[in-house]
Amino acid sequence: MIRVATASHAYNVLFGHSFLREAFESLADITRTADRIFVLTDENVWKAQGDTFTAAFPLPFEVYVLPGGEACKSFDQYNACQTFLLQQRATRKSLIIAFGGGAVGDLSGFVAATFMRGIPFIQVPTTILAHDSAVGGKTAINHPLGKNMIGAFYQPQAVVYDIAFLKTLPEQEIRSGMTEVIKHALISDEAWLNELMSRSIYDYSDDELSHHLQKGTQVKANIVAEDETEQSVRKYLNLGHTYGHAIEAASGYGNLSHGESVMIGLIYCLLLSEQYGGVTREQTMSVYRYAQSQRYPFDAVAKFDFETLLSYMQKDKKAEYGELQFVLLSKIGEPYVQKVDVAQCQEVDVLLRQLIAEGSQ
């Protein structure tokens, strides 16, 4: 169990294997005060895991099934969830359970944050990626002009992380999720990074995976405890995300996964960190070669010119008017925030393209 103590609210992240009933029985203090329970999930998760959930969940509930993937984070789906809750006569004392991956969690959290000005919710993540997104209270939906542009900081009452749900993950989802684990290692602990990269991400045992996810969650918990609303150190969690989000947005959401895009962004940030003397080419190459060996795709970069990516980076929430801000590493495990001018961004973009071109020969 990991305790997440943010300024607004403290809660527990429970880890276990096939322990949904036990976990929710241990959360009776939270569920007991709920007059009704509403499970928000998506069609893929519900098809694959709905029976397991229903058999294990110890209380009556109503379920609302969203479309799969990033599609659920639309304005229309957000509105549809609110309508469902009102039609079901949900009240301020009703409890929402977000059962699914990062997209379901982001949407459900924002629904919970804003239904009647905020009702309690519990995250039940079903992906590796959601070990990251389910903790820390970032909730959001997408706007046609940008990802996660509308949302709130709103903490769950608890996170129930059952690694049994990870068994059915497709390969792309494993890659996507493991990027954030690797990111957590990059910003906190070189020895752990090396431990992670000593094995294939597809070969971890349940215990190893659980160990790495708990380590990642602890890194995140420490950071959000210090800075809930991203005024300072929480920015470190954005390592790789500025360039990564630009790649993801340019590709059209859903083509390249979030983590696959961020992996490209991580390599970009390592190259950029080299410019400031914090990281060696050898270190960059060891992460890049590991990513290649794990079948992370890098060919998307060549599809877009720098100007296109720049226009997306300038729309990033982390951007301030007229300048670009990156999280870099002064060494592995030590992140800091650096303003970078456009010329230098472009220089490193060229470097990245060269690296990829060489790598694919």
Added chain:
Amino acid sequence: MIRVATASHAYNVLFGHSFLREAFESLADITRTADRIFVLTDENVWKAQGDTFTAAFPLPFEVYVLPGGEACKSFDQYNACQTFLLQQRATRKSLIIAFGGGAVGDLSGFVAATFMRGIPFIQVPTTILAHDSAVGGKTAINHPLGKNMIGAFYQPQAVVYDIAFLKTLPEQEIRSGMTEVIKHALISDEAWLNELMSRSIYDYSDDELSHHLQKGTQVKANIVAEDETEQSVRKYLNLGHTYGHAIEAASGYGNLSHGESVMIGLIYCLLLSEQYGGVTREQTMSVYRYAQSQRYPFDAVAKFDFETLLSYMQKDKKAEYGELQFVLLSKIGEPYVQKVDVAQCQEVDVLLRQLIAEGSQ
């Protein structure tokens, strides 16, 4: 100046006459950190007061003009504001100014609460009603299934209350706003209530009006300092609102004003308080006769049967599943929360209808 110190954030409510420039100059600590300023307003306010605002406001800004009245609190307008901000390349450091009545403030606050997970905003209310709604951080939009059903608790950075804007208020708006002042007196101070009712609401001097509005704001500030998110004493501010919202909803938003509806709800709550021994018929009648003398309309009640109103009351955010909860008075100035069964609600509904029928003979 009144200090509002909520758990999440403390800020000042500035009162003055034709002092917009001076007020914003005094808020330089807030405006200085803003990379851009976006004014959200509505067509009626902007037509009547836009020139005054533009002449007095000391900094460059962009303006977005919403439709007048409750219409701006729709999902579509909420979305349109977000789109406007993204198109304008607003960032996390941009500042929103809500310039208008309660509806503009509620919408703008919710936009600010959720744009990029929250950006700063300042309330510049232009109505008496907004002395209430601009303070305390309740923001919301409407859903076809209920008013204010989607929103957030999100405090402004400051409230600038320039009573010069009240000069052009139509009579219905004065009535609507003064209901909340009377409510603030009912839940806090019998002597002040009597002082208020000793004069016509249409005849207060600027100084008197400013005095009463500051008193009302202070009542609210004290309450939200103790209970920001309506877990306890903040419920007292809902005096008259359960029945009032039902009348307002049944009438269709925009026909009867918010405050006119709540005045009906206040009389209902006084009658209900009589049942529990907290208020005398004489006290109820003195408020009812004052309201009549001030041309508050009561004929809307006869248009709807109790079952219709009940169905709206059961959808109220304050309702819990299967029961009705009212704020009542144990005496004038002393509110408390009481669960009331439907039979008694109906009994008092009959009493109210009798009173109105007698009053209109």
